[in-house]
Amino acid sequence: MIVKVFGCALMGVEAQLITIEVNVSRVAKIYMVGLPDNAVKESHQRISSALKNIGCKIPIKEITINLAPADIKKEGSAYDLPIAVGILSATNQLKCKNRLKDYLIMGELALDGKIRPIKGILSIATFAKNNGFKGLIVSSDNAKEAALIKGLEVYGAYNIKDINNHFNGFLKIKKTYNYPALSSRTDFMLDFNEVKGQNYVKRAIEIAAAGSHNILLIGPPGSGKSMLAKRIPSILPPLSIDEAIETAKIYSCIGKVNSFSGMVDYRPFRSPHHTVSNVALAGGGSNPIPGEISLAHNGVLFLDELPEFKRDALEVLRQPLEDRKIVISRAMKSVEYPANFMLVGAMNPSPNGGFEDLNSINPERKSSVKKYLSKLSGPLMDRIDIQIEVLPVSYEDISSKIKQESSHEIQKRVVKARKIQLSRYKKYALYSNSELTPKLMDNYCKLDFESEKLIKLAVKKMSLSVRSFTRIKKVARTIADLEGSEQIQKIHLFEAIQYRKLDRIKI
Ligand SMILES: Nc1ncnc2c1ncn2[C@@H]1O[C@H](COP(=O)(O)OP(=O)(O)OP(=O)(O)O)[C@@H](O)[C@H]1O
Ligand SMILES: [Mg+2]
Incomplete structure (x- = not known):
């Protein structure tokens, strides 16, 4: 019979769904297909040892594990846990198979069945949230990180035995919650x-x-x-x-x-x-x-x-x-x-x-x-x-x-x-003056007559490039904001021009 368990591969900070299919039939061999790297191929050694050590059986049958889609390279040891859960389920040692489809399961196994944390769990949790999964089953050391994404059931387990018992109704793994607080640190070491x-x-x-x-x-x-x-x-x-x-x-x-x-x-x-x-x-x-x-x-x-x-x-x-x-x-x-x-x-x-x-x-x-x-x-x-x-x-x-x-x-x-900048650029999803586009600068970095005269003179005297001219206007915008001034004034522009030291070194 074929069992499906879901996990993820990381592409930068984005996660992508990997389906782990486990099929058990008669000859004593484990086959791993679907572009696994060496660490994934070696996982059957860890899995066999972990399952034996928690008292589960690896059947003397042929086990085929397919990691789909085949064109994505699967790297590292994070697939140990979903593969092991798949084997337990395909051999009827883990019940409630239909619940597996609701969770992303990822983690590395130690030889004694302990679940080790993996990298990239936050991206995987984001993926779970955006793709309709109910939650995640991960190492207890990863659970806090995964629980940063709200609206997911996160189960952090110490040992694969706990997961087996959880699905078989002998144990209830507690859900993990995390309420991140904004830091309001004022005691910096370097002040x-x-x-x-x-x-x-x-x-x-x-x-x-x-x-x-x-x-x-x-x-x-x-x-x-x-x-x-x-x-x-x-x-x-x-x-x-x-x-x-x-x-x-x-x-x-x-x-x-x-x-x-x-x-x-x-x-x-x-x-x-x-x-x-x-x-x-x-x-x-x-x-x-x-x-x-x-x-x-x-x-x-x-x-x-x-x-x-x-x-x-x-x-x-x-x-x-x-x-x-x-x-x-x-x-x-x-x-x-x-x-x-x-x-x-x-x-x-x-x-x-x-x-x-x-x-x-x-x-x-x-x-x-x-x-x-x-x-x-x-x-x-x-x-x-x-x-x-x-x-x-x-x-x-x-x-x-x-x-x-x-x-x-x-x-x-x-x-x-x-705060002034955030509210001014809210509709453009920009955070600060440094991110202003030329078009937005026309709107928000307007110069009055006196300031225009000053910048014209500076461009001539300092042979400024178009880019430095733009930089000066953005910096002047920030100086005006620090002063709470809606309009960029000549004095703001004058100060901004002072901050082009290298333009003033003539070589
Ligand atoms: N304004 C200052 N107030 C207090 N201490 C200072 C000040 N300027 C320099 N120092 C002292 O001088 C040390 C050397 O400064 P720092 O290493 O920052 O210089 P630097 O300009 O980076 O030099 P370098 O070009 O050699 O890297 C500092 O660790 C600090 O102890
Ligand atoms: Mg230095």
Whole structure:
């Protein structure tokens, strides 16, 4: 007889239905068909041992297991549990077969029958919800994560024996519930009140956080660039539940959600080293996994010592910075990962560390500075809205006893400005000024006569590209929002123009 059990395969953060068909007939052999990888093929060893250890029988008959559809590659050990449940059911050791169709069943089996957690359970739960399944049967270690998706019956089991007893009516596995709470954390380990002085840089960072603008900090060694950048998450608006679940789905794919809450509680801050490979940065591999840009989704991607990154690794960022997602194409499948992050870069102004006056240095030195800066391609720089110079903190500031403003105070202003943006762009499903399209900019970034005159002058003097011109207007929009001003005024625009440091370095 044939029994069907349902599970899922992951395609990026999307899950796809896999039907596990088990047929038992007379010869003693297990056949596995339907494009299983080696880990799936080996599952019959784990399953045989697990079933024997819980006192169930593997019949001396031929068992055929078909994982359908056949054109999707099935990877990993997560199919152990649905296959084992299928065998139990096909051999009449598990009753109530008709109830199996209501659940997605996924998990890895240990040799003693214990169920181990698997990766990507949040995507699988979303799929179950969207496709009319009643619920999920998973490892108890996965249950909290699955229960983040409301409206599903989630049963977390420790051992396959519990599942057998549950269906046979000898035990009732308790349903798992999860009520995710929004974090209202104000006690960040890294707080802006530890940074002395640097008020103009803090102001630029506040604007970047308020409008989710990409920002580049340019300054000599020791000026505090890394110190400032690492404190940015402390002033970003708290994650909403939807954003938290979106981000958790990506972390779930690599098995790294908070085991207690089942999700990601804070905006991620990813800081890959400059030797990072293109795949680790963007995602990919033969069995694709999300890269740093996706792990930074809804948070910050910090690239310290920006020009030290390989040029092609930086170029990889261009498309996701525009599209806010990355598509990884492989021969068998193409997967998509979200990648909506705020890019924060830090760099020295020259290979020697300090600022160089290009008009007065010798030609050899000038060419080495040019080479260093040219690593940052124009198109990438154009996508960075705010470029700010960080000068070393003065003696007066560093020795001052004046209390510095805390991250919590700055965050309040950021949240206020974000709320204005959220309500303004509600009908377009946009979150911040940085996402404005040219058409929407015509509506929301209108300039008055005086401001038009100012920007015309700036374009002429600084030979601005069309992209930087657009960036300036978006940043000016955020400055106006921080002030609660409906109209962008000349003073807002003037400040935004100051944040184009690299446009002002003539090489
Ligand atoms: N404004 C400041 N207030 C308090 N401490 C500071 C400040 N600026 C720098 N420091 C101190 O100097 C240290 C070095 O700063 P940081 O590593 O951030 O510099 P950097 O600009 O990133 O240098 P590099 O270019 O070498 O990476 C900090 O860890 C901090 O202790
Ligand atoms: Mg640094």
